[in-house]
Amino acid sequence: MTDPASADQIEAAIRARRSIRGLEGPPLTAQVVDDLVSLACTAPAPHHTQPWRFVEVSPARRTALATAMAEAWRADMMVDGVPERQQERALARSGRQVEEAPTLLLGCLVHDGLRDYADDRRARAEWGLAQHSFGAALQNILLAAAARGLGAFWISAPLYAQEAVRSALALDAGWEPQAFVALGHPSADYRPFDRPLPDLAKHLVRR
Ligand SMILES: Cc1cc2nc3c(=O)[nH]c(=O)nc-3n(C[C@H](O)[C@H](O)[C@H](O)COP(=O)(O)O)c2cc1C
Numbered sequence: 227m228t229d230p231a232s233a234d235q236i237e238a239a240i241r242a243r244r245s246i247r248g249l250e251g252p253p254l255t256a257q258v259v260d261d262l263v264s265l266a267c268t269a270p271a272p273h274h275t276q277p278w279r280f281v282e283v284s285p286a287r288r289t290a291l292a293t294a295m296a297e298a299w300r301a302d303m304m305v306d307g308v309p310e311r312q313q314e315r316a317l318a319r320s321g322r323q324v325e326e327a328p329t330l331l332l333g334c335l336v337h338d339g340l341r342d343y344a345d346d347r348r349a350r351a352e353w354g355l356a357q358h359s360f361g362a363a364l365q366n367i368l369l370a371a372a373a374r375g376l377g378a379f380w381i382s383a384p385l386y387a388q389e390a391v392r393s394a395l396a397l398d399a400g401w402e403p404q405a406f407v408a409l410g411h412p413s414a415d416y417r418p419f420d421r422p423l424p425d426l427a428k429h430l431v432r433r
Pocket residue numbers: 243244245246247379380381382383418419421
């Protein structure tokens with residue numbers, strides 16, 4: 227049983243976690259990265275599987291990675307008819323996040339142990355289970371990073387550029403890139419966006 231005092235601390239830590247996009251070096255030590263990924267791997271997962279895989283992306287790979295992702299995103303924005311100047315601004319911002327994160331972790335999913343269904347409805351639901359578990363694993367990283375005084379934020383771009391990410395990082399074909407977590411030390415002047423207070427009248431119904 228958790229004692230009430232530590233329950234208070236855990237709940238305060240959950241409330242205090244914020245997405246910190248202003249990050250400074252130095253990069254996390256290998257030991258801290260190992261600790262965070264170990265905590266990620268305690269997340270709940272369907273059918274006793276462990277479908278998460280993580281890549282610590284070295285600085286040497288970042289430019290090639292950002293370039294490959296930019297190509298994929300530019301192609302999508304062309305299809306959407308996004309004006310060129312807007313494309314360039316978005317790509318530059320996203321490229322900086324990939325290249326400048328003191329530590330960049332990529333989270334992937336694999337199908338190992340998931341059930342195979344012949345019909346699309348259940349196959350999609352099964353993959354949904356894995357993605358739920360991925361969210362829980364990433365939240366463990368975000369919470370543990372915040373508890374250590376580190377800054378971190380989730381970057382969803384890999385999900386939209388899976389092939390580009392896989393090939394820039396020479397990943398196994400079975401690894402499906404999902405998201406980056408950028409990690410570092412919070413810049414003193416960074417202020418998180420306002421976060422609305424939970425509104426149970428909207429978020430909870432009882433039947
Ligand atoms: C699935 C998912 C994708 C996200 N993608 C991004 C992203 O690409 N870039 C970013 O800056 N934040 C991203 N975020 C962070 C959210 O913007 C952030 O959690 C939200 O604004 C609430 O702020 P908070 O985390 O400080 O409470 C993402 C969060 C989730 C759960």
